[in-house]
Amino acid sequence: MKRKIYLDNSATTPVAPEVLEAMMPYFAGAYGNASSLHSFGQEARRAIEEARAQIAEILGVDPKEIFFTSGATEADNLAIKGLALADPRRRHIITSQIEHHAVLHPCMWLEKQGYEITYLEVDQFGRVDPEAVRAAIRDDTLLVSVMAGNNEIGTLEPIEEIGRICREEGIPLHTDAVQAFGKVRLPMEAIDLLSVSAHKLNGPKGVGFLYVRKGLKLIPLLHGGGHERGLRSGTENTPGIVGLAAAARLAFSEMDEVAARLRDYRVRLIEEIGKIPGTRLNGHPTDSLPHIVNFSFAGIEGESLVMRLDEHGIAASTGSACSSPNLEPSHVLKAIKVPLAMAHGSLRISTGRSTKPEDIDALLSILPGVVEDLRAISPFKVGE
Ligand SMILES: Cc1ncc(COP(=O)(O)O)c(C=O)c1O
Structure with a gap:
């Protein structure tokens, strides 16, 4: 054939062989619930916290700033709606016309709830003009969300410059880095919220994370057992999280x-x-x-x-x-x-x-x- x-x-x-190998023990052997007190639970907890520390080290951030999710759709929703719920007085969001639907649709949903959204135009190559971001910022701007690299046409956005402007204006910057993470270096000092998905970097499907800069307050979208320090309830996907960290390590090493x-x-x-x-x-x-x-x-x-x-x-x-x-x-x-x-x-x-x-x-x-x-x-x- x-x-x-x-x-x-x-x-x-495809899941890389070394990623699959790292995940395998956590399906049927070390299957404990990371919230359980016994040794099965502790083994899973250790694996999850190790994965969190490894991802944080790769990004040069604090492990407490990494929150595991079911993927980037959830991470994008959590960043946008979670921030909106936490700061209801600010009702304006700036994003671009070429974002993934995981960003555009939460914005459109908020629009239906009375929010105002600025969908910035892009140039012929798909680039956002950082000065257009500055010009769009208002007193009630909650968030700027511009992706790091586009999933359809590949164009890289000037995240560093946009982040500098956001910092000057005191507005948090969210970036959907699903396609960029592990492919290009990210200016983390310019970014306040960052979404990543494992299955785009030779890791498993259904797992990702949201980086949230310390001091930023988000309201959870999922309520329950208070996992992920209360921001994302739901029993942790231990094999997925271990696979995500292994995929991130592999991607950055090569x-x-x-x-x-x-x-x-x-x-x-x-x-x-x-x-x-x-x-x-x-x-x-x-x-x-x-x-x-x-x-x-x-x-x-x-x-x-x-x-x-x-x-x-x-x-x-x-x-x-x-x-x-x-x-x-x-x-x-x-x-x-x-x-x-x-x-x-x-x-x-x-x-x-x-x-x-x-x-x-x-x-x-x-x-x-x-x-x-x-x-x-x-x-x-x-x-x-
Ligand atoms: C830029 C971008 N954002 C978000 C997503 C959604 O990620 P996930 O499949 O982890 O929900 C994708 C996947 O297609 C993507 O390419």
Whole structure:
């Protein structure tokens, strides 16, 4: 059978063997509840606190500032709604038009409760202008939430500058670092709240954390047994938390080497795919996460492209080009003003630590023919 090639690492990643190995003892052997007083419980507690300390060390923060969650959707919701509940007098939030729905939808929900949200525009590459953040800040601004790196087009945001402005104005900065954590260095001194998910960094699904700078008050969204120092009730996912820490350690230990390799793949993809007529690169050519690259092809549907590539054993994605049933193009591509006809023909390629040069060769040998075939049967003509 043909070898399958996985180029959809922004959607999720395989669990690395060393991460799986670290997790295994905590399923059936050391299965205690970390809240129990006996030795089973203490063993689980020790593992969780060790994981917390390891993550804190990687980020250069205090372990008390790390709160484990069920993933980044929960971490984003907790950061935004938890802060809103804690400071009900401040009813204005600043975010960007290209955030993940895990940030946009809590903001939209708060909007329905009477909050005002500023959705900042981005430039043609998807970058937020730090001065636009400054200009949007008001007396009642609660929070600025801007992602570290975009999950569809890869563009990196100027978090350090935005954080400096937020510090000057006394407003906390939340950043969704799901795609950036373990891929690029994060300016932690500029960040007050940070969301991370394990399954994007060769860890398990259903676990992540929220970093909360000491002194910031959040109201919990889940009430119960008072776990995670009262901020997130629910029996801790010990194997998941151990896996998250192992994945973080692995990612940071090899970050420079892996990022350099993925960056080389990205350069090659941009160079070669750019030769296909009627192609457009979405996102910044260089100021980008190393593992994500997004193209549009005139005259074809991204979905058909993904299905055809899948028939050739290659998994990539449209980058949620049509994320709703009425085939609306993605909010990210709309925000960077990709022409409508092109926004439907998008392809996101996202590489990972196990991507090989042969995988890139295989994609590059197949893609031009697939694009040509699809165009031949398309009712739209390139150039129309
Ligand atoms: C930027 C970003 N934020 C949040 C999420 C949601 O993370 P999780 O799957 O852990 O809830 C994702 C995953 O697609 C993402 O890419």
